[in-house]
Amino acid sequence: MAFNFAEIMADRQRRSRFLVFIMVVASLLGLGFFWLTAPKDVQPGFKANIVCRDCGHKETIRLRSIKDVRCPKCKSRNLGFAWKCRGCDFEFPFIKPEFKTDDKRNDSWELVEKVYVCPNCGQRDVFAIPVKKE
Numbered sequence: 001m002a003f004n005f006a007e008i009m010a011d012r013q014r015r016s017r018f019l020v021f022i023m024v025v026a027s028l029l030g031l032g033f034f035w036l037t038a039p040k041d042v043q044p045g046f047k048a049n050i051v052c053r054d055c056g057h058k059e060t061i062r063l064r065s066i067k068d069v070r071c072p073k074c075k076s077r078n079l080g081f082a083w084k085c086r087g088c089d090f091e092f093p094f095i096k097p098e099f100k101t102d103d104k105r106n107d108s109w110e111l112v113e114k115v116y117v118c119p120n121c122g123q124r125d126v127f128a129i130p131v132k133k134e
C-alpha cells in the first residue's frame with residue numbers, strides 16, 4: 001500500500017488515526033528530548049544570602065522560598081534576605097512584602113518607597129548582597 005498523504009487526509013477515520021499517530025510520535029520525541037537535555041543533579045531553587053532576625057546568623061543557602069527555610073543555627077523561621085546600604089554599609093534582613101493586587105497604584109508605590117530604605121540611615125541606595133560564585 002502506497003503512502004498517500006492526500007488520500008489519508010481525505011478519509012476522516014484514517015486522518016484522525018494518522019493525526020493521533022503523529023501526536024504520539026511527537027510527544028515521545030518531546031519526552032526523549034526532555035530526558036536527554038534535562039540537567040542532572042541540579043538542586044531546585046536558588047542561592048541567596050540570608051540573615052536570621054532572631055540570632056543574627058548569616059549564611060548562604062539554597063532555597064525555593066524564604067518562607068520554607070529555617071535558620072541553620074537557631075531553627076527560627078524569622079529570616080530575611082541579606083541586604084546592604086551603600087550609604088552606611090549597614091546590613092539588614094530584608095523581606096519583600098506581598099503587595100495586594102487590589103491596591104491602588106499610588107499606595108503600592110508608597111509602600112515600595114517605604115520598604116526599599118536603609119533602616120539605619122534612611123537612604124534608598126540599598127541592594128541585595130550578591131552570592132559569591134563557587
Ligand SMILES: [Zn+2]
Nearest residue numbers: 052055071074
Ligand atoms: Zn537564627
Ligand SMILES: [Zn+2]
Nearest residue numbers: 085088118121
Ligand atoms: Zn544606610
